[in-house]
Amino acid sequence: xxxxxxxxxxxxxxxxxxxxxxxxxxxxxxxxxxxxxxxxxxxxxxxxxxxxxxxxxxxxxxxxxxxxxxxxxxxxxxxxxxxxxxxxxxxxxxxxxxxxxxxxxxxxxxxxxxxx
Numbered sequence: 001x002x003x004x005x006x007x008x009x010x011x012x013x014x015x016x017x018x019x020x021x022x023x024x025x026x027x028x029x030x031x032x033x034x035x036x037x038x039x040x041x042x043x044x045x046x047x048x049x050x051x052x053x054x055x056x057x058x059x060x061x062x063x064x065x066x067x068x069x070x071x072x073x074x075x076x077x078x079x080x081x082x083x084x085x086x087x088x089x090x091x092x093x094x095x096x097x098x099x100x101x102x103x104x105x106x107x108x109x110x111x112x113x114x115x116x
Contacts (some may be wrong), residue, residue, distance in 0.1 A: 005074045020039070020042075022037055024041065026051070026057070028056045029058045029071075029072060030070050030071075031041075032051045032054045032055035032072075033052065033055050034084075035051040036075050036099055037075060040075070040079045042076060043082070045082065045083050048079045049079055052072055052075050052076045053076075055069060056069065056072045056076065068095075068099050069099075070095075070097075070099040070100040070106075073096035074092070074105070074106060076092045077091075077093040077096065077109060078109075081109075081113055084116075090110055091111060093106050
């Protein structure tokens with residue numbers, strides 16, 4: 001495939017372990033969102049929810065003019081969707097839309113889980 005490298009499972013595991021270790025130093029909303037994504041991708045949903053809840057409770061990022069971090073609500077929706085908690089995921093996607101106003105990505109996420 002174009003743009004894809006053959007990556008071993010061992011190298012992916014090593015990368016995620018380093019990223020999670022670095023995540024222990026998380027200080028900003030973005031840090032916690034990234035940590036939550038790593039946990040979601042590695043299917044550690046309990047840890048992912050803890051990280052994303054911290055992001056949601058924190059103040060917004062420096063220079064951001066949104067009331068709350070729509071990215072954090074979107075990531076929480078992704079985590080809940082992975083856990084098959086579709087109604088809760090839908091509520092998070094709607095909250096993200098509420099804060100940002102319009103996003104094709106968030107709208108498509110709602111459509112993707114419609115009827116589940």
